Amino acid sequence: MAAVALAADEAALVRRAAEAGLPDAQAMFGQMLLDGNGVAADPAAALGWFVKAAAQQHLMALNMVGRCYDLGWGTTVDKARAAECYRVAAKRGLDWAMYNYATLLALGEGVAEDKAAAIDWLERAAALGNVKAMNFVGSFAEDGWVAPRDMAKAAKCYERAAAGGDFRGCFNHARMLADTGRMDEALHWIGRAGALGNARFVAQVRDWLAACPHAALRSRGPAALAGARAC
Numbered sequence: 001m002a003a004v005a006l007a008a009d010e011a012a013l014v015r016r017a018a019e020a021g022l023p024d025a026q027a028m029f030g031q032m033l034l035d036g037n038g039v040a041a042d043p044a045a046a047l048g049w050f051v052k053a054a055a056q057q058h059l060m061a062l063n064m065v066g067r068c069y070d071l072g073w074g075t076t077v078d079k080a081r082a083a084e085c086y087r088v089a090a091k092r093g094l095d096w097a098m099y100n101y102a103t104l105l106a107l108g109e110g111v112a113e114d115k116a117a118a119i120d121w122l123e124r125a126a127a128l129g130n131v132k133a134m135n136f137v138g139s140f141a142e143d144g145w146v147a148p149r150d151m152a153k154a155a156k157c158y159e160r161a162a163a164g165g166d167f168r169g170c171f172n173h174a175r176m177l178a179d180t181g182r183m184d185e186a187l188h189w190i191g192r193a194g195a196l197g198n199a200r201f202v203a204q205v206r207d208w209l210a211a212c213p214h215a216a217l218r219s220r221g222p223a224a225l226a227g228a229r230a231c
Contacts, residue, residue, distance in 0.1 A: 007037060007038035008038050008039070009038075010038055011029070011032050011037065011038030011039045012038075014028050014029045014032060015029050015039075017029075018049060018052075021056075023052075023053040023056040023057075023058040023061065024053075024058070026049045026050075026052045026053035026056075026058070026061065027049070027050065027053040027058050027060055027061040027064070029049050030045075030046040030047070030048075030049035030050040030053065030061065030064060031046070031064070032046075033045050033046035033049065034046035034064075034073060034074075042074075043068070043073040043074030043075075044074035044075065045074070046064075046068070046073070046074055047065065047068045047073065047074040047075055049061075050062075050064040050065045050068065051065055054085075059089045059092055059093070059094040059097065060089075060094065060096070062085050062088060062089045062094075062097070063085065063086065063089045063094055063096050063097045063100065065085045066081075066082040066083070066084075066085030066086045066089070066097070066100060067082070067100070068082075069081045069082040069085065070082035070086075070100070070104075070110075078110075079104065079109045079110030079111075080110040080111070081110070082100075082104065082110055083101060083104045083105075083109070083110035083111045085097075086098075086100045086101035086104065087101050090121060090124075095124075095125040095128040095129070095130040095133065096125075096130065098121045098122070098124050098125035098128075098130070098133065099121070099122065099125045099130055099132055099133045099136070101121055102117075102118040102119070102120075102121035102122045102125070102133070102136065103118070103136070105117050105118035105121065106118040106136075106145075115140075115145050115146050116146050118140075119137065119140050119145070119146050119147075122136050122137050122140070123137060126157070126160075129164070131160070131161045131164030131165060131166035131169060132161070132166050132168070132169075134157050134158075134160045134161040134164065134166070134169065135157065135158060135161035135166050135168050135169040135172060137153075137157045138153070138154040138155075138156075138157030138158045138161065138169070138172060139154070139172075141153040141154040141157060142154035142172075151176075154172075154176070155173075155176045157169075158172040158173040158175075158176055159173050159176075161173070162174075162189055162192065165196060166196075167192075167193050167196035167197035167198075167201060168193075168197075168201070170189045170190075170192040170193035170196060170197075171189070171190070171193040171197075171201075171205055173189050174186040174187075174188075174189035174190045174193065177189065178212075178214045178216075178217055183214065183216040183217065183220075186214075186216075186217065187216075187217070187220055187221060187224045188224075190205065190209070190217070190221050190224045190225055191224040191225065191227060193205060193225070194224070194225040194226070194227075202225065205225060206222060206225060209221035209222055209225065210222075
């Protein structure tokens with residue numbers, strides 16, 4: 001109960017600062033409303049605060065406006081509007097916007113599909129330390145999108161993404177390790193993927209383990225995955 005009261009008190013302080021017009025507070029209060037952290041979840045109100053902060057050139061708030069339109073948080077889905085928010089914030093240097101804009105470019109959602117432009121933005125975001133972008137660059141290299149397949153580059157990107165805490169990077173790094181016979185290391189990263197990933201992702205990894213070509217992962221992988229979730 002004390003933790004709940006503390007969260008509510010913090011939200012009240014942030015709200016007062018947001019109402020006073022401070023863009024950082026507006027973006028923070030929007031996130032609290034989106035997450036239901038210290039206040040009742042209200043995605044539509046969250047979007048309103050993100051818009052206020054974005055109007056004051058707050059780049060993460062502009063990115064979050066894009067997320068709301070991208071995923072239908074507090075509004076109807078509008079991929080084109082999401083892409084424009086991401087594009088503007090990306091051009092102003094925000095790595096998360098670069099990643100999100102690249103994702104829409106790669107999928108052709110809200111913008112014309114352009115994988116060459118997508119990898120350019122992903123490389124920029126990865127250079128800024130964005131681990132999700134690093135993992136996505138690895139996928140481009142592994143799948144041979146835009147340039148010929150480069151498994152060494154893919155492995156390096158996945159390793160960097162895993163070390164940075166990206167759960168998909170952890171899983172992809174584990175796959176690469178298993179393919180070179182480094183099963184104990186692969187199992188470690190399967191465990192990390194399980195500890196960091198969401199429930200949907202963990203279910204997908206569990207299905208992959210059941211059908212994967214490596215006997216050691218089929219037999220020991222589920223325990224590594226489950227053990228990590230239990231910790």
